[in-house]
Amino acid sequence: MTKLETLRIDKWLWAARFFKTRKLASEAVSGGKVHLNGRRCKPSKEVKIGSQLLIHKDQYSWDLYILGLNHQRRPASEAVLLYEETTESHDKRQQQIIQNKEQRQFLPHSETERRPNKKQRRQIHHFKQS
Numbered sequence: 001m002t003k004l005e006t007l008r009i010d011k012w013l014w015a016a017r018f019f020k021t022r023k024l025a026s027e028a029v030s031g032g033k034v035h036l037n038g039r040r041c042k043p044s045k046e047v048k049i050g051s052q053l054l055i056h057k058d059q060y061s062w063d064l065y066i067l068g069l070n071h072q073r074r075p076a077s078e079a080v081l082l083y084e085e086t087t088e089s090h091d092k093r094q095q096q097i098i099q100n101k102e103q104r105q106f107l108p109h110s111e112t113e114r115r116p117n118k119k120q121r122r123q124i125h126h127f128k129q130s
Contacts, residue, residue, distance in 0.1 A: 004069040006046035009036060009053075015070045017079040018055055018062070033057065053083070060096060063089035 007015075010026040013034065019025035026043040028034055035054040036045055047053075047066055055062045068082040116124060 004071060006048055007069045007071060009041060009045045009047050010043040012047050012069065015073050016082045017076055060093050
């Protein structure tokens with residue numbers, strides 16, 4: 001078995017479990033959500049061990065260094081070993097998670113935000129048939 005020296009960035013993002021599919025990883029890289037060594041890149045760009053990645057996904061961001069390359073998608077416990085996140089990035093993301101939980105806790109849920117329950121669906125169907 002040969003040891004990998006380089007790997008496409010979209011394949012690495014998929015193998016490291018940042019994106020569910022390679023297509024989503026490729027679209028994120030093309031859309032400027034992923035920066036390699038401080039620069040935008042294309043999905044076919046090769047990454048090496050020691051490269052720096054800045055990933056923006058949803059409202060969160062990761063600043064990390066690549067520690068390993070894997071051409072297959074492995075369990076999450078192994079995927080975590082492929083990179084090392086900076087402490088500043090980790091702390092900032094944890095603060096954002098806490099803030100989002102607090103905001104959701106204090107914002108009241110309106111009736112229109114939820115899906116209709118079984119009784120409401122029956123009323124809708126009854127109304128449409130009338």
